[in-house]
Amino acid sequence: MSAGKYRKEHNCLNCGSHVESHYCSSCGQPNLELKESFWGFISHSIAHYFHFDNKFFQTLVPLLTKPGQVTLDYLAGKRARYINPVSMYIFVSIVYFLVAYSPDHKRKSKEHEGNAPSKVETKKVLDSADKELTEMGLAKASPKLFNHAKKQILEELDKEAFKKLSLKEQNSTLVELRKQNKANESDSLTDIIKEYNAIHVKRNDSTFQAYLSRQQTLPITQRDNFFKRMMKKRSITIGEKSEIIEETLEHNRPKQYFLLMPLLALFIMWNFRKNHIYYLDHLIFTIHGMTAYFVVSILTKPLIKYVFGANSVMSTIIEIGLYVWICWYMFNALKVFYQRKKVIGKMFMIFILYAIALALTEMVMLNLIYYVAT
Secondary structure, eight states: OOOOOBOSSOBOTTTOOBOSSSBOTTTOOBOBOSOOOHHHHHHHHHHHHHOOSHHHHHHHHHHHHSTTHHHHHHHTTOOTTSOOHHHHHHHHHHHHHHHHOOOOOOOOOOTTOSOOOOHHHHHHHHHHHHHHHHHTTHHHHOHHHHHHHHHHHHHHHHHHHHHTSOHHHHHHHHHHHHHHHHHSOOHHHHHHHHHHHHHHHHHHTSSHHHHHHHHHHSOGGGSOOHHHHHHHHHHHHHHHTHHHHHHHHHHTHHHHHHHHHHHHHHHHHHHTGGGOOOHHHHHHHHHHHHHHHHHHHHHHHHIIIIIIOTTSHHHHHHHHHHHHHHHHHHHHHHHHHTTOSOOHHHHHHHHHHHHHHHHHHHHHHHHHHHHHHO
C-alpha cells in the first residue's frame, strides 16, 4: 500500500534533520508531502494504525493454513513479513465482536396475552388430531392407545386454556376442581390440580412483591425460609431483567475472552512444561490461535445468525464444522509448535481446563450483573 508522495526536499519537517532517503534517520518520520487526497489520507491512516497492508494477508494465510508455523517464525526472528501478534489480535477481535456478538433485542413473549381457546377451536383441534390418528391406523390397531392419545391432547389443550385465564379465573377454577376432587376422589383429577396449581403459582409469582403477598396467605409452617426467599428473589429478578442481563453479558464478552487468554496460555504451559520455554512464548502462541479462531468465526457466525438462522440444519452443520476445525487446528498447532507427536490427551485437557474457566467467569459475570441490576 503506497504511503503517499515523497518530498523532494531533504529536511525533516518533524525534527529538522537532513533526510538522505524517504525516512528521517533521527526520528523515523517518512518525508511525505503534506497535501494528500482524501483516499490517500484514509488508506495511510488504516495502514499506520492497523497495518492493513500486504503484511495482513502475509500473516493471515499461513496463520490459517499452517497452524503453529507463524508463531515459530515470529519467535525465530522472522518478523518483517508478519504483523505484530497483539496488533493483529486487537484488529481482528474488534471486527469479530462487531460481527458475531451484536446483541439481538429480543421481544419478550407474553404468554398470558390473548384469550383462551373457544370450544369451537378446541373441537377443531380434536377433530384434526382424531383424523390424523385414524389415518395412521392407531384407532384399529390399538383402541386403548388411541383413546389415551386423545386424552393427552385434550389435557394439553386444557392446560393452554388455563394458562391464558386471569389470576382470579385460575383461582376460581382451582377452587372448583378441589371441591370436585373432595366429593369424588380421583387420581387423574389430583394430578391435574397439581399441574394447574404449579401454573397458577408461577403466574402469581411473576414479581417478587406478588410472591411475598402469596407467602403471607400461607400458614407459617408452609412459608419459605430466608434462604428460599432470597433464591426466589434472584430467579424472579433474573427472569424480569433477562434481556438486560443477556445484553450486558454479550457486551462484556471481549473483556472475558481477553482476560482468559493469559490463563489459557498458562494451561498450555502446564501441559507442555517439559519443553522448558518462556511463558511469553506460550502467550504469543495463544494469541495467534485466538486470532485464527476469530477470523474463521467472522466468516461463519454471520451465516448462522443472519442467513440460515440459529436452529436450521445448515447452521448445525456449520457449527459442527467449526468444532472439527478447532480440534484440527489445535492438534496441528500443538504438534508443530511444541514438536510433539502425541498431543491429543494434552489438547483435550487444555479444552477441559478452559471450559471450566469459561463457566466460572460466566457465573461471576452473571452474579455481578445481577447485583448491579438489583
